[in-house]
């Protein structure tokens with residue numbers, strides 16, 4: 001016969017697995033009703049035995065109190081920003097500069113869709129989420145842990161208990177959720193958000209986590225800031241490993257053997273951006289080899305081994321405004 005603690009642990013593991021399949025893979029294994037039954041059993045068990053509650057329990061996503069303000073957080077490593085390229089020539093200049101510095105080392109890139117959201121740094125200790133902070137000015141951000149815990153695709157516990165790992169990703173608001181939120185705000189006579197990025201920023205910087213919990217936010221992780229207990233040599237390995245750990249990763253990334261392949265990728269996704277459930281404003285082109293990145297280093301502001309190719313601003317569908325002709 002299982003003890004309550006064993007039952008609670010088993011339920012947590014089960015619910016964690018279903019959260020991953022539902023919110024990260026978008027491939028639920030059980031019905032919503034069956035999921036709710038599991039969740040309710042865990043809630044009731046934790047109510048009956050309060051000392052069983054653990055911070056990584058799926059029941060602990062929506063925090064308690066309303067904050068007075070945000071605690072500043074100093075990032076262990078500065079969260080760099082990206083230089084921009086607006087056309088093929090600027091991308092070719094980036095490629096040439098990088099090759100000049102690296103000598104004739106083989107230069108391969110990884111291209112990633114540039115998610116138009118809010119950058120976030122997450123810290124995990126022994127596989128458990130410790131904190132989440134906004135980028136801020138790159139050195140000091142704001143502690144938004146209570147709010148990011150409400151993002152269902154964000155794992156509260158990783159698939160292995162790495163001693164310490166710090167990762168970076170983008171919190172975004174899906175296009176559908178953005179449209180729905182603005183309709184609701186309009187109906188309530190409230191100001192609407194200009195774009196999903198602002199809506200995500202406004203939702204993640206709420207003093208009341210319950211408000212954040214009511215907003216549909218997504219997370220896509222793309223960088224490891226600090227890693228203990230594992231050696232990784234490339235961006236491709238980084239993205240695969242982040243996936244293995246249970247993080248949501250955008251699977252549209254592509255390893256590119258040359259700048260020509262990078263240009264093909266940029267061309268392809270400039271035309272396909274409307275297919276995505278979230279907004280992108282370009283492509284991030286990253287040197288694949290991590291050791292080679294070390295040789296290049298970073299300027300004060302941004303890495304020499306990555307660049308953002310920005311799509312031309314989309315011609316906004318001209319909003320037809322009905323003009324009252326009296």
Ligand SMILES: NC(=O)c1cnc(OC2CCCC2)nc1N
Pocket residue numbers: 080081082112113114115116117168170222223284303306
């Ligand atoms: N918005 C994005 O999707 C995104 C932003 N930044 C980066 O990488 C930065 C971080 C480390 C230096 C380059 N990758 C991304 N995919």
